[in-house]
Amino acid sequence: MSRRIPDAGHPTAAAATTTYAVSGMSCGHCRTAVTEAVGALDDVTSVDVDVPGGQVTVTTGGAPDDTAIAAAIDDAGYTLTGRA
Template structure:
């Protein structure tokens, strides 16, 4: 007889932020890279047309850490959407 151990799967958590100062593909690539380097972040989706960035992770995104890397990259995180 074999036994199987199942580990509960935690669904990803997402948050969407308004970011000012984005205007081109370079902006998109930069924000995807700097936010994606944060611990626990598994995905970053930048929408230039709306000025929104959606961050997906293994736990609730750290708003302070995200704001710091966005600001350091030359953009302004203006809040959650």
């Protein structure tokens, strides 16, 4: 039986959870569109969309790429207005 031991020269990045304020969301379609767009990004492990609160919480495998997340939200038809 073999067991993989993490390589000390390549530490694993810690997961990060970041909440963003997003404008323009109003319904279940909005939730689906943002979840799919942001969830398709590399290193994103989960997306939680709070439509009434206008917030999107993104968990990534390391430091979040705010520019890529903003672009994905913009491509979905909404506007990231900053971190919440």
